[in-house]
Amino acid sequence: MQSVPNKVDVVVIGGGVHGASAAYHLVKAGFEVALVEKGSIGSGASGVSGGIIRCHYTNEPMIRLALRAAQRWQGLEAELGRPVGYVQNGMLLMVDEDDAGVMEELVARQQRIGVDTEIIEPAQVERYIPGFRTDGLALGAFERQAGYADPYATANAFAARAQELGVHVLVETEVTGIELDGSRVRGVKAGGHSIQCRYVVNCAGAWAPRIAAMVGVDLPIKPGTLSMIAVNPRNPAWTRTSPTWVDMPHMTYCRPDASGLMLAGGGRLENETLTTETPDPDAPAPRPSDLFEAEMHDNLVRRCPWAEGMQRVRAWTGIDGHTPDHHLIFGPVPGIDGYLQVAGGGGNSFKLSPATGEAVAEYISTGTCTYLDLNAFSITRFQENRLFRGGYRMNIVG
Ligand SMILES: Cc1cc2nc3c(=O)[nH]c(=O)nc-3n(C[C@H](O)[C@H](O)[C@H](O)COP(=O)(O)OP(=O)(O)OC[C@H]3O[C@@H](n4cnc5c(N)ncnc54)[C@H](O)[C@@H]3O)c2cc1C
Structure with missing residues (x-):
């Protein structure tokens, strides 16, 4: 039986990777x-989530945030004392x-910031993926x-370690209100209890x-559906350490999993529906459309003809929060003392989670963050016309 505390310093709402x-x-x-x-x-x-971890982004604040996180992934299993399924491929x-x-x-730009990356010619690709x-x-x-x-394992590893260190982990407990004292956070209503x-x-x-909305903030985030498919390419040369690949012109990405499947997602169709459809995050997740699956099949075979006889293993959808510029809204909100948010990383933010949690703790401890430009990610960017703009013509990268 979980016991609900009357008073804590911080209530974190949401038990995904960021919370x-x-x-x-x-x-x-x-x-x-x-x-x-x-x-x-x-x-x-x-x-x-697809669970892909990378630093290839188009703007400096995001490259720095992704790099900070990337530097943590190697040691995260040992730090948390639990598997997170990390593979450097x-x-x-x-x-x-x-x-x-x-x-x-x-x-x-990425090299200047410290990312281990290099340009290669098409003829060199064979070296990485025969x-x-x-x-x-x-x-x-x-x-x-x-x-x-493994994103599910990662969320659970963070939460389990947090609980061991003394966090009150309250599951099946819905937050229904936030109490303010003027403009200052005073408490939260959760599962019928008040927590100061x-x-x-x-x-x-x-x-x-x-x-x-419970503190009167209009967050420019919309739910959007993302789909993925897992196929067995029946090719022993494709293994858990084969590189993830992104075919930008066809907006498709593919990575291996631990058992040597190909997990793929993206596509032009999804890119269109993300902006035109608004799903209900409380509704049961639908299965991906036949059109999505057909597009993925074609895009996988276009690049990897050896996968032609692939066996479909499973396909699924998930709903994430998306901002108009596809980047997180992160940090405090002017005018509401004690309220922070980490949300809206639409299809992109799993990888950042070791660094977002670290930044939240540093900000609440010191009022600043030494390695992250919080202002770049602030909600104020939408009023101040400082939106992130993707560099590529085909933007699935961010
Ligand atoms: C199909 C798919 C593929 C993806 N692929 C990648 C990828 O390859 N790489 C990458 O970096 N990112 C990827 N992403 C994005 C990434 O997974 C998400 O951005 C990230 O997991 C979001 O984590 P979160 O903690 O913000 O949200 P969530 O994991 O959605 O957690 C939010 C939690 O809040 C809880 N909650 C909501 N309301 C309340 C309430 N009132 N009271 C209490 N709890 C509440 C919900 O139940 C939920 O568990 C993908 C996403 C999807 C859907």
Whole structure:
């Protein structure tokens, strides 16, 4: 039986990767914390994520945030004392002629920031993925330190370690209100109880706007559906350490899993429906459309003809929160003391979780963050016309 505390320093709302990581880092920093999750840990987007970890982004604040996280993934299993399924397999991103100049600039920028990445010619791709067809592709980037992990295991590893260190982990407990004293956070209503606190961190993913509305904040985040498919390519040369690849012109990504399947997602169709359809995050997740599955089949075979006889293993969808510029809204909100949010990383933010939790703990401890430009990720960017703009013509990268 879980017991609900009357008073803590911080209530973290949402037991996905960001909430669980925030709770873990906050307790390590000396705070008394309650992590409140309406379902089970990892039951939101974090439980169905592709789990890809990379630093190939188009703007400096995001590259720095991803790099900070990437530097933590190697040691995370040992730190948390539990498996997170991390594999460093490297990543290959390929673009056509129209995006080649942008890629050269971006790789130089990423290298300056410290990312282990290099430009490669299409003829060199064979070295990384034997039998990979490069028709229509002009240039590639290989990121050596990229990898993947198991997102459900990661959320649960953060939460379990946090609980061992003293966090009150409250599952099947819904937050229904946030109490303010003027403009200052005073407490949270959760599962019929009141929990007094000085800080609230909104990590509620696709539900984050509902939480933000409890303090009068209109969060520009919309739920959007992402689909993935797992196939067995029946090719022993494709293994758990084969590189993740991204075919930018066809907006498709593919990574291996521990058993040597190909997990693929993206596609043009999804890119269109993300902006035109608004799913209900509380509705049961639908299965991906036949059109999505057909597109993935074609895009996998286009690049990896040896996968033609692939066996479909499973396919699924998940709902994440998406901002208009596809980047997180992260940090405090001017005018509401004690309220922070980490939400809206639409299809992109699993990899960042070791660093977002660390940043939340540092901000609440010191009022600043030494390695992250919080202002760049602030909600104020939408009023101040400082939106993130993707560099590539075909933007699935961010
Ligand atoms: C199919 C798919 C593939 C993806 N692939 C990748 C990838 O390869 N790499 C990558 O980096 N990212 C990827 N992402 C994105 C990434 O998984 C998400 O951005 C990330 O997991 C979001 O984590 P979160 O903690 O913000 O949200 P969630 O995991 O959704 O957690 C939010 C939690 O809040 C809880 N909650 C909501 N309302 C309340 C309430 N009132 N009270 C209490 N609890 C509440 C929910 O139950 C939920 O568990 C993918 C996402 C999807 C869907």
